[in-house]
Amino acid sequence: MSNHNTTPFNIVAKTQQGLEPILAEELVKLGATNIELHKRAVSFYGDNLVLYKANLHARTALRILVPIKKFSANDEQQLYDEVKKINWDEYMDANDTLSVEASSNSDFFNHTKYIALKTKDAIVDQFREKYGIRPNVDLEQPILKLNLHIFQNECTLSLDSSGESLHRRGYRADANLAPLNEVTAAALIIHSGWNGEGNFVDGMCGSGTILIEAAMFAKNIPSNMARKWFGFMGWKNFDTQLWEKIKQEAENNIRPSKAHFIGNDAVYKVIEIARGNVIKAGLENDIKLSNMRFEEQKAPEGGGIVIMNPPYGERIEMDDVNGFYRMIGDTLKKNFTGYDAWIISSNKEALKHMHLTASKKLVVWNGQLECKFHKYQMYRGTMRIDKHSES
Numbered sequence: 001m002s003n004h005n006t007t008p009f010n011i012v013a014k015t016q017q018g019l020e021p022i023l024a025e026e027l028v029k030l031g032a033t034n035i036e037l038h039k040r041a042v043s044f045y046g047d048n049l050v051l052y053k054a055n056l057h058a059r060t061a062l063r064i065l066v067p068i069k070k071f072s073a074n075d076e077q078q079l080y081d082e083v084k085k086i087n088w089d090e091y092m093d094a095n096d097t098l099s100v101e102a103s104s105n106s107d108f109f110n111h112t113k114y115i116a117l118k119t120k121d122a123i124v125d126q127f128r129e130k131y132g133i134r135p136n137v138d139l140e141q142p143i144l145k146l147n148l149h150i151f152q153n154e155c156t157l158s159l160d161s162s163g164e165s166l167h168r169r170g171y172r173a174d175a176n177l178a179p180l181n182e183v184t185a186a187a188l189i190i191h192s193g194w195n196g197e198g199n200f201v202d203g204m205c206g207s208g209t210i211l212i213e214a215a216m217f218a219k220n221i222p223s224n225m226a227r228k229w230f231g232f233m234g235w236k237n238f239d240t241q242l243w244e245k246i247k248q249e250a251e252n253n254i255r256p257s258k259a260h261f262i263g264n265d266a267v268y269k270v271i272e273i274a275r276g277n278v279i280k281a282g283l284e285n286d287i288k289l290s291n292m293r294f295e296e297q298k299a300p301e302g303g304g305i306v307i308m309n310p311p312y313g314e315r316i317e318m319d320d321v322n323g324f325y326r327m328i329g330d331t332l333k334k335n336f337t338g339y340d341a342w343i344i345s346s347n348k349e350a351l352k353h354m355h356l357t358a359s360k361k362l363v364v365w366n367g368q369l370e371c372k373f374h375k376y377q378m379y380r381g382t383m384r385i386d387k388h389s390e391s
């Protein structure tokens, strides 16, 4: 592709619990090798091409880290000393900006803010002692963003190649709607095995996340095509030419949608928010939205797929949550013949009240909530499925 450095190095992509295998599959398609699955992370090998592509394309990655040093430390002083041993000239200049994010699961360290501060101090002190000037902290968009993870006394210091979390695609206005995380929504679509064609319905679309992620998937629009800044752009070895080529190739591969996206929500204000998000994502010609209750919805002819994230009756209380899920089951049976319906919910009891048998099941996490993602096949002429679906 270009004469960039093709020596592979170790990379770690972070994700949500349960999505590791889906992310691993995405990464393999982007050229990653030596894949290993961990809790909420996938490690792999790749060069800058793979690293840049993973940031641009991996729909289920939250951030992508490049470890630069692993060491042991039992207290803050040892941590400081180890960080100071690194030659920071290799990574940044004295007048650049930096930020450090830390996480720990350790009996030795428990104040993540303090360990982040000690790490930053070690870097800043090295520059001050060498040059008499020091880098400043910038929490928004630093030239170098670092990530420190401590497990007991094992410390891993990484460069954060993403910067802002990759779930922030840039299309969603902050709204207090219990929206699904973009990464989770993308994972549901990929896991469903949808081929990107036909009717795609979300009858309780809220802010429109599932529809927007589905349309981006179907049109081959990279998940972070709209992002202007990735962490790797501040690195000394940033290969602008390689990046431009990757972006251009991605642009060329965007295709018209072969699907019809239909979104409804019972609340007018919510549909207006979804409309704003769809416009921001540039998908207003692809996604049709209307303010309608699911029970009144007639599915478009020709079959297709429903992916829906109904209220769980847990975070937001409902009068009769089981009756509500019975309504979803009844509507699917009555109006969605020929469709595959996928429902995500944390309410296992209510799901049984749909009175449909799930043909596939996945456990996913929506924030702190463990959820089921169930597939129901609405065969033509076989609508006598009346068994309770087991949990």
Ligand SMILES: C[S@@+](CC[C@H](N)C(=O)[O-])C[C@H]1O[C@@H](n2cnc3c(N)ncnc32)[C@H](O)[C@@H]1O
Residues within 6 Å of the ligand: 177, 178, 179, 180, 181, 203, 204, 205, 206, 207, 208, 209, 210, 264, 265, 266, 267, 270, 292, 293, 294, 295, 309, 310, 311, 312
């Ligand atoms: C959990 S939210 C969906 C969030 C959405 N996936 C997102 O990412 O923003 C559930 C949505 O169902 C809508 N809703 C509740 N009852 C409904 C009904 N009977 N018909 C259609 N929509 C309904 C609510 O207004 C709410 O927006």
